[in-house]
Amino acid sequence: MVNGLAIAIQAAMLSALYAVVAIGFTLIFGVGGVLNLAHGATITIGAFAGFYAVSAFGGGVFAAVTAAVLASGAFGAVLYLGLIRPFRDDPTIIMILTLIVAIAIEYLFLVVEGTSAYTVPQIVAGTTTVGGASVPYNLVAIFVASWLIIGAVFYWVNRTDTGRAIIATSMDSKGAFLVGIDSDQINLLMWVVASVLAGIAGYFFGSYLTIGWSMGRTPLILSFAIVILGGLGSVRGSVIGAYLIGSIEVVTTNVINPQLQGLAPLVAVIIILLVRPSGLYGKEIDIA
């Protein structure tokens, strides 16, 4: 029988990971005004990069995470420079192109790796017991790492010059240009950072569950739910949204029916759109 405490712990820890994915998604939207539907595919790329680093080159967890960062960051840069920048005045085309890219990448992994699920080494092995509920150290490590990342992004956006440039660009890229901010550089930076976040999250997801060609879908869909709930473009909203959506997801899959994976948050999204379309944190573009 499922234990209430175990579910609460799982929800608290996984939600942090969802927040990392959603922050990347919302950063790109907040700054560039475009949706990156390849965000889920980036998760898959990060996970498989880690997997190859371990299986083909015999690396450890550190090497795997490094590979995930490098591969996803490179993918983000190539995607931005090759496909996004030429069409950056046309969010519609970008949305379609990123979806097509996502499908192509998923399909590539499907052809090369098949439909099997693969495992990657856990970040920290073993389990501990908290108040009668067993908690894998791996989940704790994911939780801690996720919050370190969230904290770093907060600090970076709110306290550094680059962060101020990001906020300025998200408010008004022409105005930012007038005060000497290169909005193209900021956008490139956003795509790379967001992709790296997705790539790391991909490895984390893989270490907690398994990796496979369509593993990026559920996190991407949950990101939608999170950012719509939190308000598109709001980092703070993403974290809060991640906790709400993550809790709904964990509780429904554990308590009601595992088949409902991904369904409850989606229904929540539809209700939010009906009741309060601007999300919890109102304005569409509001980075902090």
Add this chain to the structure above:
Amino acid sequence: MTDGTNTVGSRSIDHPPLVEWLDPRRKPPRHKLGLIGLGFLAVLPTLLTPLQALTVASAYFMAMFAMSWDAVSGYTGQISLGHGVFFTAGGYTSTLLNLEFGVDPLLTIPIGVLAAVLAGLLIGIPTLRLRGPYFALVTLIAPLILLRIFVVYSDVLGGTTGLTRPDQLFGLQAGDAIVTYYVAFGLFVVVLVALLAVTRSDAGAVFTAIRQSEEAVSSAGLNPAKFKIFAFTLSAAVGGLAGAAFVHLPIGSPTPSSLLTLFVNVEIIIAAMIGGVGTIVGAAIGGMLLVLLREILSNLAVTVPVLGVSLAEIDTIAFAIVTIGIVYYYPDGLLRSTITLGGRIRDRVASRSNNQSLQSRQQPRKSAALSDETTDEADRKHGGNGNER
């Protein structure tokens, strides 16, 4: 219906009499070509093996799916990423009514269309009022919700593997390739004509205006949301019709993998982008091309070097790359690019073969086209410079 003479209202003054308007000899060359093409498709089965006829029949369905997408996304600019919901609403409703209650497909198909319209209203009314990417997000999510529901109630709804085959339309057998072909072709022509009529009407002009600027439409005293919902519902009806008819023919089956999955949803977008968005005809051509090219690829024994798989296995990736290339180099799609090219060739031939007076008459037009082109070039360069800033 009036006979089209210029008597009723100020609106019809622009239009020539109906008989004259219908006269194919007065049509521009591209319309003539289109009519010749349709005529060719009408007699095509005489040249095909039964198996090939069935392939072309399924190409008509892909064309209908793509046209249905184009009617809303290509015209109003509201990108639906989950049009499979409507194919599924039509196909599944029709199948379930037939399987559970034994209703004849001729009756279940219209009910399937109604179900798709309902689904369209259900998704469209809440989301199309909103600005921003919400419509796209919800349409991307909708098929996933539907698929989850299928899995949860898999005893009735068949889960991810789909439903069993329902009764065939007119009791068709797998071998009735010619009848299947003409049923598909007939539906294709009906859908094509209906969507052309709507998109070339005043409502179609409003759809295009919405894509350009919703503010402009509002300031003209028209409610953009109303037109968007109309376009979306129309598109849902067409998609539902195609989906419902598809499952009752030997070429289709009521399964998520043929009606609902992300691959299906992206495939129809790819088809429309290849042919040309916002034209209906382009989507039809793109949809047919996609199926026929896939068929050709599957017959080729070409192995992709690095991956060591056959080309047919990665056809989706190939189409994705082709689409990206087309978006890059021919953003208007193949149809418009071909028409532009054809017009240019015609002008050139005309200016070569005809006398001086005609040439001088052609000249300003040609130079106008050229100057358009140079502005395009300049724009692109300007955009390039802007990016390097």
